[in-house]
Amino acid sequence: MRWARPHRNSLNTDASHPRSRDRSRREHPILPLKMGLWSVPELRRLPPAVGAALGRALSKQHKRQDRRQTHRRVHKITPKCLSHCGSDPGPLQCWIMGSPSIAGVAVGPQSLDDLKKGKNTPGDTGISPTTLPDWIDMERYAKVHDWFKHHALTLAVSWHCSLTVGFVILPLLDALVYTKESDTPQKAALRYQDTFIHLMDWHLGDIFDAKTPDKAYTSVQAVRSLHAFVRNEMNTKPPGPNPDGDAQWMSQYNMAMVQSGFMGLITTRGTFLGLTLSDEEQSDYIYYWRCVGYQLGISDDYNFCGGGSSATDTIVQQIWEEEVYPGLQNPPSEFSPIVDAYIAGMNLNQPVPIFSLNSTLALMYWMQGVEAPALDFADKLRYLTFRILFLLIQLFPYFETLGSVLLILHFESLPPPSLGCPWSRRESKPLPKPDQGLTKCRGRNTTGPPRWGWGSIYAVLILYVVVSTGLAVAAAYYAVLWAIAP
Numbered sequence: 076m077r078w079a080r081p082h083r084n085s086l087n088t089d090a091s092h093p094r095s096r097d098r099s100r101r102e103h104p105i106l107p108l109k110m111g112l113w114s115v116p117e118l119r120r121l122p123p124a125v126g127a128a129l130g131r132a133l134s135k136q137h138k139r140q141d142r143r144q145t146h147r148r149v150h151k152i153t154p155k156c157l158s159h160c161g162s163d164p165g166p167l168q169c170w171i172m173g174s175p176s177i178a179g180v181a182v183g184p185q186s187l188d189d190l191k192k193g194k195n196t197p198g199d200t201g202i203s204p205t206t207l208p209d210w211i212d213m214e215r216y217a218k219v220h221d222w223f224k225h226h227a228l229t230l231a232v233s234w235h236c237s238l239t240v241g242f243v244i245l246p247l248l249d250a251l252v253y254t255k256e257s258d259t260p261q262k263a264a265l266r267y268q269d270t271f272i273h274l275m276d277w278h279l280g281d282i283f284d285a286k287t288p289d290k291a292y293t294s295v296q297a298v299r300s301l302h303a304f305v306r307n308e309m310n311t312k313p314p315g316p317n318p319d320g321d322a323q324w325m326s327q328y329n330m331a332m333v334q335s336g337f338m339g340l341i342t343t344r345g346t347f348l349g350l351t352l353s354d355e356e357q358s359d360y361i362y363y364w365r366c367v368g369y370q371l372g373i374s375d376d377y378n379f380c381g382g383g384s385s386a387t388d389t390i391v392q393q394i395w396e397e398e399v400y401p402g403l404q405n406p407p408s409e410f411s412p413i414v415d416a417y418i419a420g421m422n423l424n425q426p427v428p429i430f431s432l433n434s435t436l437a438l439m440y441w442m443q444g445v446e447a448p449a450l451d452f453a454d455k456l457r458y459l460t461f462r463i464l465f466l467l468i469q470l471f472p473y474f475e476t477l478g479s480v481l482l483i484l485h486f487e488s489l490p491p492p493s494l495g496c497p498w499s500r501r502e503s504k505p506l507p508k509p510d511q512g513l514t515k516c517r518g519r520n521t522t523g524p525p526r527w528g529w530g531s532i533y534a535v536l537i538l539y540v541v542v543s544t545g546l547a548v549a550a551a552y553y554a555v556l557w558a559i560a561p
Contacts, residue, residue, distance in 0.1 A: 182210070183365075183381035184331075187393035190379060193327030198306055199372030204296055205285045208369055210381070212362075213283070219363040222356065223278035227479035229348050229468055230341065231271065232461070235421070236442075237336040238267070239435045242414045243402030245318040246329050252409050253314045254305060257416060264420030269492035273298055274337070275483060278363075282370045294492070295370045302330075302371070327377040332394065334373065334380065338364045339391035340442070342384070347442040349468030349475070358384050395443060403436065434458045460546070467545045474545055 184190045223230070242248055251257045257266055273294050280291025302325060309324035317324060342361055345352050352360075365380035375381055379390045402410075414432055422428040433450055434457035440447035441462075450458060468475040 182375055182378075183386065184377060184379050184390065185382055185386045187390055187397060190328055190331055190377060190390060193331065193374070193377040194322040194329075196327040196374070196377070197323055198325040198327055198330045199299070199303055200374045202369075202372070204283075204292070204299070204370055207283060208375070211283070211366070215359060215362055216283075216366050217281075218359050219278055222360070223275075223479075224483065225472075225476045225479055226350065227275070227278075227482050228475050229345075229350055229479075230274075231482060232464070233340040233348055234271070234274070234337060235430070236435055236439050237340050239414060239417070239432065240399050240403060240439050241333075241336045242410050242417070243406050244332060244398055245402070245407050246324070246326075247333060248407060248409055248413060249314055249318070250305060250309065250325060250329075251413055253309055257413055260416050260419035260423055262420070263413075263416045264423050267417065267420065268486075268489065272486050272489065272492055275486055277367060279483075282367060295367065297492075299371050327374055330371065330373050331368070331377050331379055332398070334364060334368050334371075334378075335391050335394050338380070339394065343388050343391050344442040347465065349465040351469065354384070361387050400443070400445070429457060429460070431457055434461070438462075463546055463549055467549055470549075471545070 184192075242251075257263045276291045276294040280294075281287075282291045282295045284292050306323075306325040313324065322328075338360060341348070341350065341352075342357050345357070361380045361384055365378055368378045368380060369375070379387055382390075418430050418432055418435075421430045431454055433448070434454040437447040437450055437454070437458045438461055
């Protein structure tokens with residue numbers, strides 16, 4: 076049985092031992108809130124207004140205590156949580172994850188079974204993107220900006236691996252087949268080039284800034300509109316029987332599954348990719364995707380990034396064991412055309428085809444501890460190239476930073492994605508009415524490969540030089556170690 080990682084954000088209530096390592100306490104994300112001389116029963120007797128005032132005072136006191144305990148970040152105890160004590164007959168227990176929720180209700184699912192309850196729930200809450208959630212912590216959210224600049228290269232590789240195996244999840248695959256915008260290498264290259272640009276904008280900008288509006292906010296709402304349009308089309312004119320039975324197309328469950336693909340590999344298998352993340356960095360990245368999920372319309376009830384690091388890692392692993400791995404053993408019929416188009420699109424502008432399905436699957440099997448099928452010579456070279464890349468990232472952090480900066484420069488030099496009609500490549504066409512169908516929104520330029528500017532060409536050339544040099548240095552290093560070994 077896998078030992079549960081201690082929950083870094085759990086609140087230690089033992090005042091006499093501020094640095095206690097008691098795992099039984101730290102592994103439970105819900106603990107009775109108890110600070111100083113104020114116990115839960117006393118707080119429950121207070122009127123809501125008094126509780127709110129006390130909450131503000133205790134919040135300041137708690138921040139001062141946490142500043143002295145530098146091994147834990149500051150937790151915000153909001154007045155909303157404490158003021159609820161006046162009317163709640165039960166014991167006050169707050170969810171400690173950046174900011175608490177109301178009285179003993181865990182935020183987000185704790186297992187894949189909890190997540191599956193969202194199959195019959197529409198995939199968008201309909202909440203306005205300008206309405207900030209009660210649990211938002213903008214200072215914590217903004218940490219991802221600098222973090223992404225150092226780790227964009229590793230994130231890009233993890234997204235590639237997750238996307239490749241994610242094609243086996245049938246409801247998500249059906250949506251790609253339905254739109255017919257990923258079935259050729261040219262279409263796939265354009266689609267996933269735009270996807271990375273969207274992700275880059277989200278990581279570097281402010282998805283909550285509706286006043287400027289920030290590029291990230293415009294981007295995430297364009298993607299949300301695209302999801303709403305396709306969801307309405309699929310539910311109005313179903314492409315066939317839903318693999319989830321009598322369920323919604325692009326439901327809350329499906330949205331959460333997609334969410335797991337963008338952060339799950341980093342948080343559960345980051346060490347295999349060469350990353351050395353602290354508990355705080357991992358928790359902050361999960362929190363970031365909780366924010367993105369909220370802006371994409373995922374309900375807090377099904378946003379598994381709100382349940383804490385332990386619950387998130389558990390659900391990601393269950394998705395692999397119950398959905399992805401069985402699907403890879405018996406892939407659906409539409410899997411091969413879509414994944415072949417994607418891999419071919421990734422290799423369109425490469426001097427040599429550095430991506431393949433088998434080498435990517437071998438990497439995923441290695442990270443998950445599963446024996447991979449035999450590879451031919453070319454796939455072995457691809458597989459070993461990525462393994463050496465992960466080693467370089469682990470040994471030389473500045474190598475990853477340089478590669479990340481070059482990757483960002485490359486994609487910043489490309490034409491931005493369309494923010495209007497999802498199938499108009501560079502024009503700002505409005506989304507058609509739901510009864511007009513997908514044919515009213517065609518016209519995307521898919522006659523050739525993506526256009527690369529001179530800046531991106533230089534960036535990619537430099538990246539290849541850096542990678543080649545790094546591989547040569549690593550090979551020489553291990554050759555010397557082998558030669559001097561007794």
